[in-house]
Amino acid sequence: MSHDRSLATPAFPDDDGSLDPVLAAAFDEFDSAGDPTAVLGALCTVRVIVPVIALLGETPTEGDKDADMAAVFMTGADGRKALLAFSSLDAMHAWDPRARPVPIFAHDAARAALDEDAGALLIDLGGAHFTVVETEDLGHLAAGHRLVQSAAGAAWVTS
Known part of the structure; x- marks a missing residue:
């Protein structure tokens, strides 16, 4: 009996976890102009890294700890919840060197x-x-949607 199984092609096969050049340029533009539009526009097309951390389970098995992996959400003082993501492995590891990276398009993270x-x-x-x-x-x-610049300013457009 033959089983034709295959894994899905990775979305980022050559990704080394570096800061995407498009996002790096947007960060530079933000640093010089103070306008977040370039960063928002770049996020429409780039990969971010969502950190996943181990959470110890409540019922350890013999010799092993029971753990679940979970994305990291934060809750602000006002009660609003937010998902964490990072622009690069270096940025994520500066936050928590034990976190595991999950590369994902920024629009999928949103x-x-x-x-x-x-x-x-x-x-x-x-x-x-x-x-x-x-x-x-x-x-x-x-x-x-994509964020574009027009004569009237930045505007979101549908594809």
């Missing part, structure tokens, strides 16, 4: 945040380029 009733996506928490994507921007990013 969708995951909304699926878990979070109101924000936090990029590079504690880093030099800490970015919060929330409210309407989070919804547009999750929907796969």
Whole structure:
């Protein structure tokens, strides 16, 4: 009997976890102009890294600890929940060297945040380029819309 099994092709086969050049340029533009539009626009097309950490379970088995892996959500003082994501492995490891990386498109991370009733996506928490994507921007990013510059300013467009 023959079983034709295959694994899905990785979305990021050559990814070494470095900061995406498109996002790096957007961070530079933000640093010089103070306008987050470039960063939001870059997030429409780039990969981010969602950290996954081990949570010890309640029923250890003989010789082993029971652990579950979970994405990291934070809850603000106002009660709002946010999903953590990082622009690179270095940024994630600066936050927690034990976290495991899950590379994912930023729009998929935004969708995951909304699926878990979070109101924000936090990029590079504690880093030099800490970015919060929330409210309407989070919804547009999750929907796969693109942020473009026009004569009237930045605008979200559908594909």
